[in-house]
Amino acid sequence: MNRIYIALFRKLWFVINKRNYKKLGGNSFIKNPLIVTPKFISVSDNVFVQANARIEGITSYEGISFYPHIEIGENCTIQQNLHLTCAQSVFVGKNTAIAANVTITDINHPYENIDLSIEKQPLEVTPVSIGEDCKIYNNAVILPGTKIGKHCVIGANSVVLGNFPDYSIVVGAPAKIIRRYCFATNQWKKTNKKGDFTKEE
Template identity: 40%
Template sequence: MELAAQIKSNKTIKALAHWSILIPNQARPRLWIKWFVNPFVHKKGKGACIRRRTRLDVVPWNKFNLGNQSTIEDFSAVNNGVGDVIIGDRTRIGLSNTIIGPVKVGNDVRLAQNVVLSGLNHNYTEIDSPIHAQGVSTSPIVIEDETWIGANVVVVPGVTIGKHAVIAAGSVVTKNIPDYSVAAGNPARILKQYDVETKTWKKLNT
């Protein structure tokens, strides 16, 4: 039996391993993980940049990949504790973004300021137990290539935003957005789509 399987199968060892990696009662890895493990486990592409004031809460048991020539700006927070965070090439994660896996961001994507992509939800159905004690559920968020997401947008778990889409500032995206679309609002609705036949952007009656 491989080491990871042995750790998972033994509650005591699993708890000890978890304690050795994460600071108790926090979602942050210990410094030894940041310094001596993550640089060898996670992939940072050629020319990629993570600004000094980024909060990078990544653990070794899930993936964190930052593509070539991509940037994560200051005051952003990235957490892969419950799911992989994969960011493609030539993508910019703007100031004060929050990305909680599972999230996959494509190539040539632009996220403006204060964008939230969270593939995590807290369970809440047991009324006799605090919500924080009920665990979490996850559903992947996918942002396809060439998409632009405006400031203060929230994308909820399970949503896919298609290629070359535009999400207007302040929107809350609760459903999938198709390729070559412009969406806005709370919840976000499609306002325009590119017509391949006429090669024009057409307004929709919403």
């Protein structure tokens, strides 16, 4: 009975919210968000976002206008307490799973001008892209300008900045590639700090 109630509730939520989103795919559901700006969000089919998410498009800051777009691909699952802020572009590819307490942002608060409060300085904005089939573990922070390829693993508590190729395992603060899939040997292999394969014993 409980499963039937949940299914009906989600269907009702979809009907009520569909017109508010830039796009809202079938069988998708965002559970009890803290903050959500639906008109800037494109959600594909079969996306589930757990409770207490902040998914926010920023349109103006310190007198500067922005045109945010947040896109979440089909079959994505996102656990509780997502913190996603966007002033330009944040893309999450299909089949990607995001664990609890993850932060994703394309916004940086610069601190160059020491005569001006950090919160009063103009934003620096750089798009973020996360490829399909990725797994991002608990408490990871994805920073502005980051591009993560497909089928990548981001370790728990990682602070991620930069470009990471397909089929990489990325961990640490700051995050670095520790393994990549080698198609020549059909194995996951260790890499150096640059992501190049190393000789293994």
